[in-house]
Amino acid sequence: MAVAVGCPLNAHAQDANSIRGMAATCANCHGTEGRSAGTVPGLAGVDKTQIVQQMQDFKTGKRASTIMQQLARGFTDAQIEQIAAWFSAQKK
Amino acid sequence: MKINRREFVKRMSAGAAVTALAGCMSNAGRPAAGRVVVIGAGYAGATAAKYIRLWAPDIDVTLVERDAEFISCPLSNLVLGGSKTIRDMTVGYGGLAKYGVKLMRDDAVAVDPVKREVRLASGASLQYDRLVVAPGVDVQYDTLPGLASADAQSKVLHAWKAGAQTVALRKQLETMRDGGVYAVHIPKAPYRCPPGPYERACQVAHYFKTAKPKSKVLILDANEDVVSKKGLFMAAWNGPYKGIVEYRPNSELEDVDASTLTAKLQFGSVNADVLNVIPPQRAGNIALVTGLITANNRWCGVNWQTMESIKVPGVHVLGDATLSAQLMPKSGHMANQHAKVCAAAIIAMIKHEPVNQEPMMVNTCYSFIDDKNVVHVASVHAYDASEKTMLPIKGAGGLSDKANELEGTYALSWAKNIWADMLG
Numbered sequence: 268m269a270v271a272v273g274c275p276l277n278a279h280a281q282d283a284n285s286i287r288g289m290a291a292t293c294a295n296c297h298g299t300e301g302r303s304a305g306t307v308p309g310l311a312g313v314d315k316t317q318i319v320q321q322m323q324d325f326k327t328g329k330r331a332s333t334i335m336q337q338l339a340r341g342f343t344d345a346q347i348e349q350i351a352a353w354f355s356a357q358k359k
Numbered sequence: 360m361k362i363n364r365r366e367f368v369k370r371m372s373a374g375a376a377v378t379a380l381a382g383c384m385s386n387a388g389r390p391a392a393g394r395v396v397v398i399g400a401g402y403a404g405a406t407a408a409k410y411i412r413l414w415a416p417d418i419d420v421t422l423v424e425r426d427a428e429f430i431s432c433p434l435s436n437l438v439l440g441g442s443k444t445i446r447d448m449t450v451g452y453g454g455l456a457k458y459g460v461k462l463m464r465d466d467a468v469a470v471d472p473v474k475r476e477v478r479l480a481s482g483a484s485l486q487y488d489r490l491v492v493a494p495g496v497d498v499q500y501d502t503l504p505g506l507a508s509a510d511a512q513s514k515v516l517h518a519w520k521a522g523a524q525t526v527a528l529r530k531q532l533e534t535m536r537d538g539g540v541y542a543v544h545i546p547k548a549p550y551r552c553p554p555g556p557y558e559r560a561c562q563v564a565h566y567f568k569t570a571k572p573k574s575k576v577l578i579l580d581a582n583e584d585v586v587s588k589k590g591l592f593m594a595a596w597n598g599p600y601k602g603i604v605e606y607r608p609n610s611e612l613e614d615v616d617a618s619t620l621t622a623k624l625q626f627g628s629v630n631a632d633v634l635n636v637i638p639p640q641r642a643g644n645i646a647l648v649t650g651l652i653t654a655n656n657r658w659c660g661v662n663w664q665t666m667e668s669i670k671v672p673g674v675h676v677l678g679d680a681t682l683s684a685q686l687m688p689k690s691g692h693m694a695n696q697h698a699k700v701c702a703a704a705i706i707a708m709i710k711h712e713p714v715n716q717e718p719m720m721v722n723t724c725y726s727f728i729d730d731k732n733v734v735h736v737a738s739v740h741a742y743d744a745s746e747k748t749m750l751p752i753k754g755a756g757g758l759s760d761k762a763n764e765l766e767g768t769y770a771l772s773w774a775k776n777i778w779a780d781m782l783g
Contacts, residue, residue, distance in 0.1 A: 284703055285715040291410070291699045292721040295692055295777045296769075299413070304779040305772030333759060333766050334737050338721060341739025341755030 289346060290353045301354045312359035318351035392417050393709035396477050396487040398467040398645055400424035400452060402691035403678030404493030406698035406781040407705075412458040415706040421485055422455065423477070425466040426522075429782060432552060433691045433725075434774050435521035438529050440562030441570070442730035445526050448774070454783040470649040472671045489705045492651060492659075492668075493677040493694070494643025495520070496551050503615055503638060511617035515634050519551060531633045532566060538573040539632030542622060544612050545580045546639040549658075551679045551689045553587035554736065556580075556637055558726040561592065564600040565729040576603055579610035579622060579629065587688070588726060588758060591734040595762065599729070612636065642680035651676055658682035663742055663749045664714055666701035675701050684749040687740060688722060695777060696720035718742050720749060722756075725770035732762035733770045 290301070293310065297303050301310035310318060324330035325339035326347075342350070397408045400422050408422040429450045437443035452462050466480035470490065477485045498517050500506045506515060516531070518524040532541065541563050545556040560578050567574040585592055585606070596604040614623045620634040641647070641657035651668050653660035659676040660669040663684060668674045678694030687693060700718040707714045720740045725733050738756035740749040759766060 281713045281715065284707070284712075285717065287414070288699060288703045288715055289719055292696060292719055294699075294780045295695050295721070296723065296773050298776050299780045299783075303772075303776055304783070305775040306768055307772045307776065333763070333769065334723060334735055337737045337755060337757040338723075338739060339755075341719075341721070341741075341752045 286349045286353050289342075290350050293350070293354075300357045302357075302359065309359070310354040311357035313355055315348075315351045315355040318354060319347055322347045322351065392419060393488040394419045394486060395421070395489045395491065395705060395709075396485045397422045397491040397493065398477065399493035399495060399643070399678075400426075400429060400455075400462070401493060401495050401678065401694065402777070402781060403495075403694035403698045404491060405429065405452075405455065406695045407491050407493065407675075407677060407702050408460045409455060409458050409781060410699050410702035411705060412460055414702060415710070416459060418706065418709060419461075420459070421461045421463055423463045423465050423467050423479065423485070424452065425464070427464065428452065429778075430521045430525075431691070431774065431778065432519075432521045432555070434727075434770075435518075435525050436555065436559045436562040437727055437730070438521075438525050439518070439532060439559060440565045440727070440730060441529075445522065448521065450778050450782050452782065454779075467645050468648075470645065470674070472649065472674055475673060488673070488709060490674045491666075491677060491701060491705070492646055492649065492674055492680065493698070494645045494680055496640035496679045496689075497643050497647075498638040498640055500638055503612065503636070505615040505617055505623075506636065506638070508617075511615070514617045515615055515620070515636050517637050518635060519555075519637050519640070528633075528635060532563060535571070535574065535632045537571040539571070540575045540577055540630070541567075541633045541635065542577040542579055542629055542631035543635040543637065544610070544622060545578065545582065545586075545637055547581045547611070548586050549683055549689060550637065550640050552724075553688050553690075554592075554724055554726045557585060557587065557592040558728075559635075560604055560606075561595050561600065561726070561728050564595075564603045567603055568600065574603070575605065576600070577629065577631065578604065578606045579612065579624065580606065580608050581611035583608050587724075588734055588736055591726075591728075591759060591762065595728045640679075642676070646676060646680050649674065651680075654682040663700075663747075664716060664718060665704035665708070666697055667704070675705065677701055684740065686738060686751045687720075687749060688724060688736075690722060690724050692724060692773075692777065693720065693722050695781060696722070698781075716742070716744070718749075723773065725766060725773060727767070727770065728762040731764050731767045733764075733766040734759040734762050735766055735770075 303309035325335040431448040469478040518528040651659040666675045677697040679689040743750045
């Protein structure tokens with residue numbers, strides 16, 4: 268694989284950047300880097316498994332919601348894992 | 360050991376060289392800094408400026424804005440309804456300083472994409488490596504001769520850019536006699552904020568219901584049907600606003616007589632006590648003079664992986680000015696999402712790193728039915744490599760079941776967070 272021979276750091280950086288970009292789609296409602304200024308809960312520093320569980324519950328409809336089940340269905344399980352890990356690593 | 364400045368610089372340089380050799384030759388060791396100019400500090404431009412600095416503090420960002428403060432279009436219909444004032448949706452630009460965004464109160468009048476230079480009304484000019492054009496929309500009066508004069512435009516307001524027009528329209532509604540008619544004209548889609556005119560009708564109806572119960576709201580829609588959230592708005596017009604709101608589709612405006620407040624339609628005319636004409640729109644003027652418009656003389660085509668113009672290299676276009684992808688509304692929320700994809704792409708391009716090939720965007724639009732009850736429409740969009748555009752993800756997105764107060768609190772929270780996300 269060209270990337271492995273060339274520059275693994277670079278490939279890693281690209282993944283990290285695309286995850287950061289994906290997480291930034293949440294910031295409009297949940298605050299920049301997940302630090303909420305409103306009544307909608309912040310995500311920064313929240314335990315990864317908790318975020319994944321909530322998103323899965325939205326996705327399946329187990330947890331009732333107005334908008335989140337519609338948005339959660341737009342993300343794959345792998346993407347939810349990535350976003351959750353990213354937010355859990357942000358400082359509150 | 361004491362190190363003088365010269366020695367310190369020498370050591371740092373040596374250190375940097377070592378890092379460059381040990382690191383990846385494809386990008387390390389290059390000068391990281393680049394210059395970005397952003398034109399327009401609305402939902403798109405301010406977000407782009409902030410996020411470039413947030414993610415890459417070594418890139419120089421200058422944000423050019425003609426207005427002193429940001430005034431939000433989303434929520435501004437509540438000024439017409441009477442539950443909010445224009446101050447409630449006004450935010451200063453001061454918060455951007457902590458990210459190191461250089462704010463210039465000026466007006467961009469021309470762009471030289473070869474010299475990579477922006478000329479400003481003050482006579483100054485700015486050099487850029489990458490330019491972001493986020494001018495929003497300009498209203499087009501050229502199809503409405505009766506609204507050509509400034510006097511006519513001051514009588515028949517659009518209030519489709521929040522601010523003085525919004526306040527003036529509220530004053531017209533306040534001074535209108537009870538038993539009068541407020542008529543709002545909606546242009547053919549696409550226009551800024553698809554549900555906005557219908558929300559406006561609800562807000563004026565809410566005001567009339569409480570303050571001027573004999574008055575009517577007449578919606579003259581150039582479109583053949585309600586463009587957005589149809590069932591939810593119809594439920595309001597056939598429910599709490601029954602007898603107040605009348606909806607007329609296929610009512611394209613041919614001209615206006617501002618002296619008599621007459622809307623001239625293809626079949627007959629309508630007289631109103633307050634006439635509110637939302638004219639057709641196109642990308643803001645700087646996009647036009649820069650040659651960024653590619654579709655119907657109105658909108659700017661972009662590469663959705665980078666938001667770069669498909670016509671002018673080095674120039675990125677954001678927000679309402681873009682030729683929208685499939686089912687992508689011209690909304691403040693969407694503009695913010697454009698900006699983040701653009702910010703990431705510009706950083707990658709300046710630093711010679713790979714651009715994210717699969718950007719995602721989310722949209723959320725809340726509309727206030729009255730002062731508390733709100734409905735939403737939401738969607739999730741992802742880049743499709745075969746179609747080379749953003750496509751809505753099937754199975755995701757949707758609408759509220761019905762208007763509800765919980766979403767009223769979410770909508771206000773949304774405003775707080777998105778304003779902070781772009782300006783704070």
